[in-house]
Amino acid sequence: MKEVATFSISHTGIIDADGKATGELPAFARDAAELIRLYRTMVLTRSFDARAIALQRTGRLGTYGSSLGQEAAAVGVGAAMRPDDVLLPSFRETGAQLLRGVSLRELFLYWGGDERGSDFQAAREDFPICVPVGSQAPHAAGVALAFKLRQQPRVAVCVFGDGATSKGDVAEAANIAGAWNLPVVFVVVNNGWAISVPRDAQSAAGTLAQKAIAAGMPGVQVDGNDVVAVRVVVGEAIERARRGEGPGWIEALTYRLADHTTADDASRYRDPAEVTAAWKADPIARLRTWLVASGAWGRQQEQDLLQACTAEVDAAAAAYLETPPQAPETVFDYLYATLPAALAEQRARFLAEAPRHG
Amino acid sequence: MAEQTMVGALNMALARAMTDDHDVVLFGEDVGKDGGVFRVTDGLLDRFGPDRVLDTPLSEAAIAGVAVGAAAQGLRAVAEIQFSGFAYPAIDQMVNHAARLRNRTRGRLSCPMVLRMPYGGGIRAPEHHSESPEAMFAHIPGLRVVIPSSPRRAYGLMLAAIRDPDPVVFLEPKRRYRAVREDVPDDGVALPLDRCFIERDGGDVTLVAWGAMLAECHTAAEALAGKGVQAEIIDVATLKPFDADTVCASVEKTGRCVVVQEATLTGGFASEVAATLAERTLAALRAPIERVAGWDTVMPLPRLEALYMPGVARIVAACDRAMSYA
Numbered sequence: 001m002k003e004v005a006t007f008s009i010s011h012t013g014i015i016d017a018d019g020k021a022t023g024e025l026p027a028f029a030r031d032a033a034e035l036i037r038l039y040r041t042m043v044l045t046r047s048f049d050a051r052a053i054a055l056q057r058t059g060r061l062g063t064y065g066s067s068l069g070q071e072a073a074a075v076g077v078g079a080a081m082r083p084d085d086v087l088l089p090s091f092r093e094t095g096a097q098l099l100r101g102v103s104l105r106e107l108f109l110y111w112g113g114d115e116r117g118s119d120f121q122a123a124r125e126d127f128p129i130c131v132p133v134g135s136q137a138p139h140a141a142g143v144a145l146a147f148k149l150r151q152q153p154r155v156a157v158c159v160f161g162d163g164a165t166s167k168g169d170v171a172e173a174a175n176i177a178g179a180w181n182l183p184v185v186f187v188v189v190n191n192g193w194a195i196s197v198p199r200d201a202q203s204a205a206g207t208l209a210q211k212a213i214a215a216g217m218p219g220v221q222v223d224g225n226d227v228v229a230v231r232v233v234v235g236e237a238i239e240r241a242r243r244g245e246g247p248g249w250i251e252a253l254t255y256r257l258a259d260h261t262t263a264d265d266a267s268r269y270r271d272p273a274e275v276t277a278a279w280k281a282d283p284i285a286r287l288r289t290w291l292v293a294s295g296a297w298g299r300q301q302e303q304d305l306l307q308a309c310t311a312e313v314d315a316a317a318a319a320y321l322e323t324p325p326q327a328p329e330t331v332f333d334y335l336y337a338t339l340p341a342a343l344a345e346q347r348a349r350f351l352a353e354a355p356r357h358g
Numbered sequence: 359m360a361e362q363t364m365v366g367a368l369n370m371a372l373a374r375a376m377t378d379d380h381d382v383v384l385f386g387e388d389v390g391k392d393g394g395v396f397r398v399t400d401g402l403l404d405r406f407g408p409d410r411v412l413d414t415p416l417s418e419a420a421i422a423g424v425a426v427g428a429a430a431q432g433l434r435a436v437a438e439i440q441f442s443g444f445a446y447p448a449i450d451q452m453v454n455h456a457a458r459l460r461n462r463t464r465g466r467l468s469c470p471m472v473l474r475m476p477y478g479g480g481i482r483a484p485e486h487h488s489e490s491p492e493a494m495f496a497h498i499p500g501l502r503v504v505i506p507s508s509p510r511r512a513y514g515l516m517l518a519a520i521r522d523p524d525p526v527v528f529l530e531p532k533r534r535y536r537a538v539r540e541d542v543p544d545d546g547v548a549l550p551l552d553r554c555f556i557e558r559d560g561g562d563v564t565l566v567a568w569g570a571m572l573a574e575c576h577t578a579a580e581a582l583a584g585k586g587v588q589a590e591i592i593d594v595a596t597l598k599p600f601d602a603d604t605v606c607a608s609v610e611k612t613g614r615c616v617v618v619q620e621a622t623l624t625g626g627f628a629s630e631v632a633a634t635l636a637e638r639t640l641a642a643l644r645a646p647i648e649r650v651a652g653w654d655t656v657m658p659l660p661r662l663e664a665l666y667m668p669g670v671a672r673i674v675a676a677c678d679r680a681m682s683y684a
Contacts, residue, residue: 119464132454138420142427149409172420179415334461335500337523340552340599
């Protein structure tokens with residue numbers, strides 16, 4: 001017998017749960033202003049989360065999936081991308097979307113049940129939030145195919161959760177990305193839970209990073225609660241893909257501190273002690289500790305930031321709530337580039353009957 | 359001009375579209391060197407190169423999903439599923455994404471793709487190679503569903519499908535792939551994607567069909583003509599959107615209608631045609647609308663396949679019953 005293949009999976013962490021550097025700081029992290037930008041986006045994400053849940057609980061927003069605890073994974077991804085890359089998110093990537101230019105109002109509109117929430121005024125080529133788990137992974141390969149065929153130095157970045165790695169869509173997308181050497185990076189945000197199914201029940205694989213190996217691409221693991229490390233590791237994969245050296249795959253380890261969505265009650269299946277323990281690895285607290293220790297941050301800045309984030313979320317929530325619903329005809333008008341004649345009659349009947357539904 | 363089979367006409371349309379528009383790319387299983395298992399893409403790899411004709415891994419969900427992503431970037435993705443029986447893993451991509459991308463982004467992103475696939479029975483193919491899934495696709499808002507019945511129509515409809523800015527499921531009746539040859543001018547002229555075609559005029563009964571069933575209807579119409587019954591034949595061609603006006607106008611004239619489909623009866627597209635006629639032409643009907651369809655059973659393997667396929671005898675019998683009403 002001879003060994004025909006071996007693999008190993010690296011794990012990268014730079015700022016640990018106590019806010020101390022355990023690895024070499026990348027250049028960008030020596031720029032306090034840049035770290036503060038990332039910190040600010042994480043705090044804004046959390047403010048948005050809190051407001052979204054409050055609006056849902058008072059009947060003014062639909063079912064909402066919180067990003068609580070996963071802010072660093074999303075912000076790290078968004079910060080690693082160039083503006084003309086394309087993001088294909090799942091539904092807890094608020095932090096990445098904010099960095100891409102998606103507005104808080106658009107996010108409120110989306111979760112509030114309005115298609116205009118996916119008509120991003122910036123990030124025009126980014127994909128909308130993807131609800132069917134993992135089904136956006138093949139799209140990322142397709143976007144990357146277009147980049148490759150047109151010889152554009154751009155990268156598609158696809159984010160999904162630990163549960164998605166069990167899906168055929170993800171396996172097929174990874175495989176074709178490897179086979180065609182596509183400029184795409186897959187980021188698995190492993191938050192430990194797929195609704196009620198814990199990571200260990202999801203897969204017998206020792207890491208979710210190693211799922212990349214079978215597709216012929218490197219797979220690495222990163223501390224997903226360390227925004228600096230996420231940005232570094234995802235950034236390396238993105239730049240590698242941009243150079244034409246093929247796809248990448250990163251498993252970002254984090255924890256879903258919230259229920260799956262506002263329609264979920266995690267206490268039915270999850271030990272609260274586990275959640276309490278996970279709070280010790282909170283991505284926001286650790287970066288704050290780091291910033292404070294480095295002298296770049298203090299009580300006043302923190303207070304100002306919280307106020308500013310609250311004000312920004314207030315304004316966006318107000319703008320969302322003041323946005324009137326779309327006109328009834330929009331139910332039909334975006335289905336095709338040109339509405340087929342066969343549907344025009346149905347549209348007319350719909351409009352005649354719509355007012356009765358108020 | 360050379361006479362073409364449907365395979366040749368489709369190949370010609372693909373080549374024409376690729377020549378006219380550099381954004382057109384083809385991919386699927388064995389579409390490159392092998393030219394597709396039915397040879398529809400034969401020679402296109404040599405003509406257009408490996409950047410535009412790509413062999414995929416054996417991966418139907420990825421084929422459709424990659425088409426969605428590529429199309430969202432503005433490529434005209436023409437993706438082949440080798441047989442419609444293997445399309446089911448791709449259906450999630452078509453239903454949840456291809457059909458909805460324009461609508462859910464309010465037109466910001468769109469999906470100009472064609473998902474091609476051979477479908478239907480009658481060629482003594484193995485298990486899972488002979489079904490007719492068109493109604494499943496026709497049920498989905500946001501898709502177009504197109505089925506050619508002849509080489510010339512295949513050429514014009516394929517060009518239209520590729521040029522259309524929205525996703526098209528293009529079902530190719532493989533039984534007709536090499537059944538006939540006809541002159542197909544390579545003139546780059548597309549056919550409309552929202553119209554039925556009247557193939558034969560007649561005043562007594564309207565035969566409505568698509569795909570391979572058109573040939574059966576023509577043979578049946580000849581037999582009926584021998585009995586003094588003039589059948590009008592309509593090729594639906596584009597099931598979605600369905601050109602009900604043309605069918606209804608014909609039935610207003612004839613008062614009788616037989617809808618012929620190879621697919622199983624229940625929930626088939628023939629039912630949609632019949633329901634539309636019942637809603638819109640009831641006063642003109644002189645006989646019950648009949649559906650001649652595959653039986654509600656699993657498609658038999660080749661030794662009993664012929665028993666399943668709707669054929670001339672069943673169509674003529676249905677017309678005879680319709681004519682028996684005064």
